[in-house]
Amino acid sequence: MNKKRGLGNVVKVWSVMLCTLLALAACSGNGGNASNSGGKDANPAAGSGPKGANTNAGGEKGSIKESEPMKISASIYDRGKVAADEGSYEHNRWTKWMDEQSGVDVEWVPITRNQEADKFNVLVASGQAPDLISSYDRNLLARFVDQGAVQPIDDYLDQYSTVYKQYLEAHPELKPYVTFNGQIYAVASLRNTRALTTVWVRQDWLDKLKLKVPTTIEELIDVARAFRDQDPDGNGKPDTVPIAGSLAYTPIIEDLFFARGWEWFMEDGKLVYGNLLDRYKDVLAFQKQVYDEGLVDKEYLTDKNFARQQQLWVTGKAGIYFEYVTMTSFPDFKKNNPDAKVVPIPPVATKYGTNGYQEEVPNYLLTVFNQNMKNPEAAFKFLDWMLADGWDDITSGEEGVHSTNVDGIPVIMDTEKYNKEVAYAAEYRLLHQDKLTAESIAAAAGDDPIAREFAQIKGDAMKVAEGTKYRKDLPYRPDFKELIDMEAQFMKKRDEIIASVVIGGSKHTPEWGAAELLKEWNRLGGEEVNKKAMEWYEKNKANFE
Numbered sequence: 171m172n173k174k175r176g177l178g179n180v181v182k183v184w185s186v187m188l189c190t191l192l193a194l195a196a197c198s199g200n201g202g203n204a205s206n207s208g209g210k211d212a213n214p215a216a217g218s219g220p221k222g223a224n225t226n227a228g229g230e231k232g233s234i235k236e237s238e239p240m241k242i243s244a245s246i247y248d249r250g251k252v253a254a255d256e257g258s259y260e261h262n263r264w265t266k267w268m269d270e271q272s273g274v275d276v277e278w279v280p281i282t283r284n285q286e287a288d289k290f291n292v293l294v295a296s297g298q299a300p301d302l303i304s305s306y307d308r309n310l311l312a313r314f315v316d317q318g319a320v321q322p323i324d325d326y327l328d329q330y331s332t333v334y335k336q337y338l339e340a341h342p343e344l345k346p347y348v349t350f351n352g353q354i355y356a357v358a359s360l361r362n363t364r365a366l367t368t369v370w371v372r373q374d375w376l377d378k379l380k381l382k383v384p385t386t387i388e389e390l391i392d393v394a395r396a397f398r399d400q401d402p403d404g405n406g407k408p409d410t411v412p413i414a415g416s417l418a419y420t421p422i423i424e425d426l427f428f429a430r431g432w433e434w435f436m437e438d439g440k441l442v443y444g445n446l447l448d449r450y451k452d453v454l455a456f457q458k459q460v461y462d463e464g465l466v467d468k469e470y471l472t473d474k475n476f477a478r479q480q481q482l483w484v485t486g487k488a489g490i491y492f493e494y495v496t497m498t499s500f501p502d503f504k505k506n507n508p509d510a511k512v513v514p515i516p517p518v519a520t521k522y523g524t525n526g527y528q529e530e531v532p533n534y535l536l537t538v539f540n541q542n543m544k545n546p547e548a549a550f551k552f553l554d555w556m557l558a559d560g561w562d563d564i565t566s567g568e569e570g571v572h573s574t575n576v577d578g579i580p581v582i583m584d585t586e587k588y589n590k591e592v593a594y595a596a597e598y599r600l601l602h603q604d605k606l607t608a609e610s611i612a613a614a615a616g617d618d619p620i621a622r623e624f625a626q627i628k629g630d631a632m633k634v635a636e637g638t639k640y641r642k643d644l645p646y647r648p649d650f651k652e653l654i655d656m657e658a659q660f661m662k663k664r665d666e667i668i669a670s671v672v673i674g675g676s677k678h679t680p681e682w683g684a685a686e687l688l689k690e691w692n693r694l695g696g697e698e699v700n701k702k703a704m705e706w707y708e709k710n711k712a713n714f715e
């Protein structure tokens with residue numbers, strides 16, 4: 171599994187396979203995989219010596235004593251995906267292989283994915299945290315920075331890194347995310363795609379009813395009414411529900427109106443919480459209208475995991491699907507509706523203009539350095555190796571066993587074997603140079619016709635997402651204490667208020683909802699939080715560049 175050096179510069183496509191295999195959240199939320207530049211501008215070749223060579227990149231500059239063993243510990247997300255006969259997250263074929271190839275002995279510390287804050291807090295508080303702490307939760311890491319539990323790495327980058335140092339210089343868009351209080355604390359690579367959400371529509375229904383893909387929110391409503399009234403599935407019964415939702419339902423609507431609820435917007439020089447924008451009334455009004463007119467499933471508010479919504483889509487009873495570009499239900503959908511044709515709708519215009527679909531933050535996993543770590547040189551030796559080479563094999567598995575090289579693109583040979591023996595190893599990719607493109611997804615789909623069709627429309631959805639700029643005024647959300655202390659409470663109440671507006675008929679108007687939201691915000695200390703938000707902005711804006 172260590173001799174696919176030739177593929178190092180080839181655009182990698184595995185993430186698409188992983189995305190179809192891993193849980194939706196893992197891919198759409200923050201990816202078991204990510205990143206950029208299949209080697210085009212990042213530089214496996216410019217890196218630290220040949221793969222597997224144990225040459226010491228830091229040797230001549232090193233201040234680390236000769237006696238310090240090339241040894242580190244590193245956290246890894248435990249998603250319970252290692253089969254018993256593969257071993258464990260700590261010890262398996264890949265951990266062994268990485269030790270051999272990188273020349274660094276890594277002790278892996280599994281952290282249960284959905285308990286990471288608790289686990290890391292305990293480890294840090296007790297001085298037991300691993301040398302490298304990796305998380306998608308920037309705010310969690312910011313707290314470790316403030317506590318002095320982790321350390322800045324600017325000097326280490328100069329002293330010990332070649333591959334990552336050049337990579338960061340080539341991708342300055344990462345800098346706001348790895349910088350805390352004016353210093354670099356983390357390493358991170360780019361996501362493999364920043365596309366996340368989209369609105370899918372049944373093109374075959376549009377064709378049948380002689381309708382066009384909607385371009386404005388009014389046209390979207392007109393299409394939904396036609397899907398409600400004109401028997402698009404042709405069974406002679408009024409049994410279609412125009413719109414099905416998912417976790418992305420409300421966020422997509424908010425984004426259409428430039429009003430994502432929990433983001434902050436810079437309005438006339440002041441930061442305003444998304445739910446409190448004047449525009450948020452339009453978000454409420456749209457949700458209420460589609461509910462009142464029966465254009466969305468009436469049970470969506472209590473359909474906690476949106477399972478019923480997905481079922482409506484999969485069984486061919488819904489025609490418009492507010493979803494993620496990963497649409498994990500597509501194979502089931504296609505089996506039920508073999509003649510259906512699905513396309514992504516480019517973001518429709520509202521009276522505020524056209525906002526793009528959500529764009530993910532550019533960074534993949536963030537890795538910070540324990541204040542007490544013994545050997546930062548070993549850490550960078552491993553990280554440079556991973557970014558230059560390691561990620562590639564970890565992603566595609568052993569050539570000839572798990573994957574085969576077709577025109578420079580690795581294609582999985584046996585999905586079941588790959589899932590068991592390779593898929594879990596994606597967790598070790600602390601850094602990588604993976605990049606999804608429409609072409610790479612199509613190539614990786616192999617011969618399966620449903621996979622090929624989905625690759626095609628997913629590629630289209632990614633192009634749609636990339637085609638319109640997504641407004642994001644701050645690179646990441648503020649993390650100051652006064653906000654953290656009240657936000658969860660506010661959100662709970664917020665959701666109740668939104669639900670009241672949607673189902674409340676004429677009694678609970680959007681204006682009523684907006685006033686309630688503001689009242690609740692202020693009741694929880696929101697005026698002070700607004701003030702602190704501006705202080706946070708002034709303190710951090712130099713990092714945003």
Ligand SMILES: [Ca+2]
Nearest residue numbers: 401405407409
């Ligand atoms: Ca019907």
